[in-house]
Amino acid sequence: MNNVIINEIQRFSFDNSNVRGERVLLNDAYQEIIKRKEYPLSLEKLLGEFVAAIALLRDIIKIDGVLSIQAKGHGFLSTLMMECDENQNLRGIAQWDDSEVVPEEISLKEVLEGGYLAITIQPRNGQRYQGIVEISGDTLAECLEQYFSQSEQLPSRVWLAANGTQCGGLFLQRLPAEQAKEGDEDAWERLIHLTSTVKEDELLGLETGELLHRLYHEEEVRLYDTKVMQFGCSCSRQRTFDAVMSLGAEEVRELLIEQGSVKVDCQFCAEIYEFTEEDLIDSLGDQAQTH
Numbered sequence: 001m002n003n004v005i006i007n008e009i010q011r012f013s014f015d016n017s018n019v020r021g022e023r024v025l026l027n028d029a030y031q032e033i034i035k036r037k038e039y040p041l042s043l044e045k046l047l048g049e050f051v052a053a054i055a056l057l058r059d060i061i062k063i064d065g066v067l068s069i070q071a072k073g074h075g076f077l078s079t080l081m082m083e084c085d086e087n088q089n090l091r092g093i094a095q096w097d098d099s100e101v102v103p104e105e106i107s108l109k110e111v112l113e114g115g116y117l118a119i120t121i122q123p124r125n126g127q128r129y130q131g132i133v134e135i136s137g138d139t140l141a142e143c144l145e146q147y148f149s150q151s152e153q154l155p156s157r158v159w160l161a162a163n164g165t166q167c168g169g170l171f172l173q174r175l176p177a178e179q180a181k182e183g184d185e186d187a188w189e190r191l192i193h194l195t196s197t198v199k200e201d202e203l204l205g206l207e208t209g210e211l212l213h214r215l216y217h218e219e220e221v222r223l224y225d226t227k228v229m230q231f232g233c234s235c236s237r238q239r240t241f242d243a244v245m246s247l248g249a250e251e252v253r254e255l256l257i258e259q260g261s262v263k264v265d266c267q268f269c270a271e272i273y274e275f276t277e278e279d280l281i282d283s284l285g286d287q288a289q290t291h
């Protein structure tokens with residue numbers, strides 16, 4: 001396989017039809033996410049599909065804020081969470097029962113038994129919106145397709161792949177009738193058919209221009225600007241401090257007595273925040289007075 005290192009998402013459209021698309025291929029951002037824990041390869045692959053998925057969603061649902069996908073279930077995987085902000089900063093994590101043997105090939109439905117997918121849109125200023133999809137399909141791509149048909153009511157198709165090194169995805173959406181272009185009734189079916197021939201090593205190994213040429217060489221494809229995506233964590237000392245204080249003055253005092261200081265490590269980026277008695281004492285005093 002070619003080893004192109006790309007951390008980008010790129011939008012495209014077809015000149016003679018009302019179909020738009022997105023292609024994402026990520027390397028570094030994906031690596032940064034999976035290296036935080038000792039994930040088994042099959043989980044790394046599943047995480048990679050979520051990384052590609054959140055990147056696609058980020059570019060499709062344009063909001064000034066944070067977008068997240070959270071999968072929860074009762075299988076050996078309890079939570080898988082991926083998020084992306086308006087500056088294309090990605091972070092994510094999975095929690096699983098490490099007393100169980102993780103199979104080499106895993107299906108979303110199996111690992112999250114009876115679970116669901118929550119897609120949350122949290123604008124910087126405005127109301128939070130959450131869409132829930134039951135995990136009934138075997139793959140994340142199927143679940144996302146279901147999400148799009150529920151939330152946007154536009155026919156959409158998703159292709160995702162990950163191999164522990166790269167993760168990538170393709171997205172096609174048929175735009176509403178008022179934006180339809182004349183003379184190409186069969187375009188949607190034809191483009192799905194063409195895209196369905198994509199192989200994993202093409203999705204993960206080819207630059208976008210080359211991939212699209214290979215898939216759609218008889219179509220008029222228009223490519224738009226690329227956006228770079230990177231790993232980025234939104235944790236901060238102030239936020240961690242607020243989280244510590246939310247435990248309550250009594251609990252924080254106990255921690256100080258037991259451990260000498262309060263240490264919190266961010267699960268997403270492994271940054272360690274340490275608060276000494278001196279850092280905390282003023283706020284503890286305030287809290288004590290209000291209680």
Ligand SMILES: [Zn+2]
Nearest residue numbers: 233235266269
């Ligand atoms: Zn962090």
